[in-house]
Amino acid sequence: MSENAFLTVTDLRAGYGGARVLHGVSLAVGQGEICAILGPNGAGKTTLLRALSGMVRVRGDVRLDGADLSGRSPDTIARQGVAHVPEGRGTFMPLTVEENLRLGAFVRRDRRSLRGLRDLRGRRGGSAVDADLERVHTYFPVLKTRLKQVAGSLSGGEQQMLAIGRALMLRPRLLLLDEPSLGLAPMVTQELFRIVRAVNEEERTTVVVVEQNAHLALSIAQQAHVLESGRIVLSGSAEQIRADEQVAQSYLGYRV
Amino acid sequence: MRVSAIGCTAVTASLLVALAACGGREAAAPSTAASGSGSGECQGQQTTGITDTSIKLGGIYPLSGPASAYGDIPKGIKAYFDYINAEKNGIGGRKVEFVVRDDGYQPPKAVEEARRLVEQEQVFALFQTLGTPSTTATWDYTNQQKVPQVFVATGASKWGSDTAHPWTIGWQPNYISEARVYAQYLKQERPDAKVAVLYQNDDFGKDLLGGFKKAIEGSKITVAAEQSYEVSDPSVDPQMRNLAGSKADVLLNITTPKFGSQALAADAKNTSWNPLHIVNNVAASITVLKPVGFPNVQGVVSSTYYKDPNDPKWKDDPEMMLYYAKMKQYAPDADPTVPYHTFGWAVASSFHKAMEAAKCPTREGLRDAMRALQNVQVDMLLPGVTLNTAADDGFPIESMQLMKFQGERWELFGDVIDTRKEFGPLTN
Amino acid sequence: MSGPAEVTEKAARAAAPTRGRSLARVATARRQWIVMAVLLAVACYAPFQLVPFRVFQLTMVLVYAVALLGLNLLVGHAGQISLGHGAFFAVGAYGSAIMIDRWDTPHLATLPVAAAVAFALGLALGLPAMRLRGLYLALVTLAIAIFLVPLLKRFEAVTGGSMGLTLGKPVPPAWTGLAEDQWLYFLALAVTVVAFLLAHGLLRSRVGRALHAVRDNEAAAEVMGVRLSFYKTLAFAWSAMFAGAAGCVYTWVIGFVSPDSFALTLSITLLASIVVGGLGSFSGPLLGGLFMMFVPSISQDVNDAAPGVIFGLLIIAVMYVAPTGLAGLAGRMTRSITKILRKE
């Protein structure tokens, strides 16, 4: 863990209504790192991500590059460059693939003009957002062929790619991924993780990934935290966690 | 089902509160027991709600819901009573207190309010219930309780012709008589008229239409087409198109104000069909014609029995000047040009006269007086229109005068038609 | 919009300690019966203490409560929205009125027939209507409510057309020594008690459980083998039956029926009242009936120039204070009061 981390979380508590889910979670992630959050079902992994993006009310301290994020609304946090790919992908089903992607850049201010007006004049290209569309296409070539298609008609793997692509459209400083492998074939999952790794390396995007498939997550992460019953029970580098066979058995439920 | 003890407790509690608030049944027993009685020849008669210095009346009107427009009537009544209370020492020294309740044009609500007024407010009489349904729902009760239900605001004929309800009486010319006036006019002007009828599908429309059909029996006048509409309809344009298809040469427009305007506008718009347009009294106000545009309603025929406050003809009429002055003074928020206010003023004046005519200041006295009115002059009625009733005649106003719209106002024409003399009494 | 928050909350509630629950339930059940008995005793005593006008008001509260009981069954327990409840109320009212008017049927004898007619009609309309969900069902029932008024006027020979029918009221038997208003009240009370017991029984049966399953999760209920359309149609018919019974008592009490008394306003007021009273709870219909009876008068006392302004505001205000209805509010208040009392 680096001294002046990019993302610091201190004594984070969160829950729904009367039910407390997180009981004081602290962690730090350095700039450009990939951090994996592991743990059994119901440990609070998803809640942790939702707390980071402002979807649930929190107590405690969350700082991104020194800026206080705790208690902010999701849109404010998104404006700070935090992109959250929720569990279940959060696809805008009736909208087209392109519209889904452009929504990812909704809060960016560096776009030059309104997309629609350009479309009316029949011209396109030129703005930073369009450049980013191209960038997403290089990561996910399949999306390019489906731009005008309704997002609801995509396969599960394609929808996951769309969700990540949508997050990249924000040019995020912090990318939160919730169970990207859920319901996908192993081949597709591996491809996804490869791309996440590539994004992280090429764009120095900090990533926090929640994953059931610990093996896969640890293969791309630099550090990892194991969450159980709303508390961090183990932290360390990806190698350390992977090497600790006992940990692997008791918390991760698999043999290395 | 979740039987919630808590909820039950809440219900019980509210019931108990209601119980506690109301006092015992004996404390406020039905009106007859609690009422005092008159003296002298009025011995043994009911004096609930009346003292030597006061008289309490209750009225039920739709102040909410779709018929709220009529909620303006009690404003005119209140202004009249305020005026006579302040300047004329009330009715024979008795100051009038007028309690108005809202029934939203719903019969069950009208029953509730009638009972409230009679049993709780202990009014002397119900002075006006509005609408045929509300009045029908309450008149068994008022007659059972022997409470006068005076000058109800509906033109159904049963208030006058029914003999089982001596405590209830109407006021305005009944719809059937009005229909007879139009029929007679047509017999003279267009003896072989083909008539198209637009009517509101309720008691009012049916009564007028039925009366008209009966009145043209035996003449060469025929009803060529009839179309009804519901109060909930957005517009009567489709009905008007269907009527236009009949190519009738007379249109009888039996509507309430909004639909009256729509029908007049539709008639004006259709340049290929130009029937003689007769609009019934309910929708004959200047306020109905004005939105259609005066040039579009030239030559429209109607009939009336009271003075339209918008008609410049009455500008120097002393009754009209008094009305304007006192409305301004006692009901500054109400617009005196609204004919409902005028209606209220005239009916309040009628009550004034009827009460003055009562031999005994008792409910029985009022009951008898309201069926023994002889040529009683009332404020704001047309010259020549007076209140006349008898033991077998429960229709106070039975005279109307025809009028034709010319320029920017109604021009009365012909004589005041006393429908009773002219056509004989109504028989059911 | 039910977020995951709601789901988690439900889960948390479900996970609450279950020990001692059954014991507590027995105790609550006993307390409930005691409260009910007290309530009934008060209800029987009230007409001897109140002026006839108040007795009449309470009678109408009971009439509305029976109608709302039916609506509660449909909306609160089966999760289907009806904007046409007033139509079935009208069917019951007219059914009774026509029998009394044409064949001089004794008043009491019209009740089962009116209820049965409403039930049958509910079943017939429910068959197609219940293939629809939520909003669409609401719109179909809305159209039924609107259509009924001109329909009643059309069949003038039977219904008296737009003039309506005026009828005599039931005469109290001499042996009771009751006044007319008291007799009417006790008739309404009897119908109410029977209706509540019937509804109670219905909901505790297999059918009631099936309805709850339908409400909570239609898809899951179907998977579990609940014959969806059958139970939904049945719920619709029952709800119509209660409305019909209420309409019948209405005819006895008011002695006059006319088509415009059963306009759309009635249906909407009924729906608003049951939501205000509290959906899915036992006391909801009673509280809703009280609301329907008394709040318009209160509105008028506050502002007699425009009672609707106050009435509208009161509906909104109640929904703010008690989003789950007055029954829920009463429950919350009692709970917090007991909590405070226990702490001290």
Add this chain to the structure above:
Amino acid sequence: MAGFLQEIVEGLGAGAIYASLALALVLIYQFTGIVNFAQGELAMFSAYIAWQFMAAGLPFWLALVLTLAVSFVGGMLIERVVIRPVEGAPELTVVIVTVGLFIFVNAAAGWIWSFLIKDFPNPFPGGAIEAGGLSLGYSTLGIMAVVGVVMGLLYLLFQHTKVGLGMRAVASNPSSARLVGIRVGWTLALGWGLAATVGAVSGILVAPLLFLEPNMMGGVLIYAFAAATLGGFDSPVGAVVGGLVVGVAETLAGAYVGFIGSDLKVGVPLVIILFILLLRPQGLFGRAAVERA
């Protein structure tokens, strides 16, 4: 034959009126999943505001622009002040709040402006185009044109602007919309404002024909419901087509089917709704997956 065609034309005229209100209904349903019972009354209130501006001496078009602006702000305020407190409550609670709003607005209009009808100027000339025995009123034509333009503007807004894209995102997936940084609360308020504006257009179109009074929109609302159901509650285009179909069907039934006549023609929307729903529950233009209620 000409008579038949004429009835169709008249039906389209009536249908355009229903369509204009149905558009407003559909807008709110799209964003919030609730049916706004007060929509017609808000439209009526807007028409009164326009009337008030004109009574103060403003020319029609200026009054129109001001009214639309006031309605937009008013719609947003209603969402923020009246609807927001019950956000998250059961849907039916929200629907009942709109019923309360209905009663309130209706009574308030009567209180302020009385229940007597008001004279409302028609922005379109009075005559009619006569061609081949058919007569097409300028005002019918005008209404259809305005409804068409409103629909076109809505289409441009939704399909070709960032705000519109954001609104559609909120309609389809509110929590995901929140994650991409859209202010969902404000977008909902925007939806209400937009619906109120469209409703205001409807009210101003309707007022000269039906005559302005507080119960003006009550009858129209039912037909607008039918139109929206027919077209699919999530489709603005559907609402307009639905309105036209309902208008024509109702007019033809009233004119040609003897038994129905003018008194039972309110039954036509009922039959249409029933048939459409049984055959195609999502409406003509709706998507199957949108049954939210």
